[in-house]
Amino acid sequence: MESAAIYRQQGHLIVKALFSPSEVDALSKIVDRIHGQWLNENRSSYIEQRLVNMHSLTHPRYFEQQPAERLRFFQLLSAKQLTTLLTDLFGEDLYFHNTQLFFNPYQNSRLPYWHRDMQYSPIDDADLQAEQPNMLALHIRIPLLPETGIELIPGSHHRWDTELERNVRLELNGHTNSESLPNSVLIGLEPGDILIFDAQMLHRGNYQLNPCRKALDLCVGRPHRLTLPYLDGDNLPTSAELEAIENRQWYKLARTMLIEPRQKQAD
Numbered sequence: 155m156e157s158a159a160i161y162r163q164q165g166h167l168i169v170k171a172l173f174s175p176s177e178v179d180a181l182s183k184i185v186d187r188i189h190g191q192w193l194n195e196n197r198s199s200y201i202e203q204r205l206v207n208m209h210s211l212t213h214p215r216y217f218e219q220q221p222a223e224r225l226r227f228f229q230l231l232s233a234k235q236l237t238t239l240l241t242d243l244f245g246e247d248l249y250f251h252n253t254q255l256f257f258n259p260y261q262n263s264r265l266p267y268w269h270r271d272m273q274y275s276p277i278d279d280a281d282l283q284a285e286q287p288n289m290l291a292l293h294i295r296i297p298l299l300p301e302t303g304i305e306l307i308p309g310s311h312h313r314w315d316t317e318l319e320r321n322v323r324l325e326l327n328g329h330t331n332s333e334s335l336p337n338s339v340l341i342g343l344e345p346g347d348i349l350i351f352d353a354q355m356l357h358r359g360n361y362q363l364n365p366c367r368k369a370l371d372l373c374v375g376r377p378h379r380l381t382l383p384y385l386d387g388d389n390l391p392t393s394a395e396l397e398a399i400e401n402r403q404w405y406k407l408a409r410t411m412l413i414e415p416r417q418k419q420a421d
């Protein structure tokens with residue numbers, strides 16, 4: 155089956171060896187420095203709240219001493235082979251939304267939890283279900299270490315929950331969100347591979363199988379009224395940086411999206 159058909163059917167797609175070893179190495183060095191700063195500033199939250207990720211790795215706060223590295227990071231995140239692949243699969247109208255880094259919780263002190271990303275927003279579950287056919291919010295997982303780090307339920311991007319899935323995801327009727335669910339697949343990835351998946355499909359991490367985890371995540375999607383309010387302009391390239399980025403279309407559209415809704419409100 156061709157890649158677009160696999161994604162349409164499953165809600166996820168693995169592409170092997172998309173990034174070269176030198177690109178992975180360059181990303182890894184930048185991510186390590188950012189993660190190190192974040193950990194210095196957030197160590198108690200990391201431990202007490204059993205955090206499993208951080209977000210907004212492109213924020214200027216991580217580049218005060220290394221301004222040139224921010225541009226390099228944006229360039230690596232929009233590598234030509236990645237933007238071309240995503241355009242072939244989903245079209246031209248994609249924007250850069252944010253980045254995240256997933257890691258193991260402190261001392262593996264937490265169980266992975268099934269969820270659909272936007273269930274943690276104030277938006278009602280019924281509204282999310284109704285809008286699901288109209289939304290495209292993607293995670294592009296870029297593992298910087300080998301991992302068996304994520305579990306998905308194929309096909310759950312184009313349907314809502316079964317009764318069991320709902321009970322588990324929302325912890326209803328005595329269920330917990332860490333219970334096993336039927337028909338799930340556990341994904342193994344090597345550095346260089348990417349996993350593309352729908353942020354609203356049923357998924358959870360896996361913390362047990364990876365002695366150490368460093369999974370960079372790029373959030374890209376089509377502009378939608380439910381996701382755009384979460385776009386933070388601080389995470390986007392400045393005008394000067396934008397001019398210097400070769401494949402700038404995702405960033406350009408993101409910047410446009412920050413301006414347009416305000417203009418519409420003013421009309």
Ligand SMILES: O=C(O)CCC(=O)C(=O)O
Pocket residue numbers: 206256257271293303304357358359360369371
């Ligand atoms: O990779 C993980 O640990 C979980 C991923 C996840 O929850 C997400 O991408 O929203």
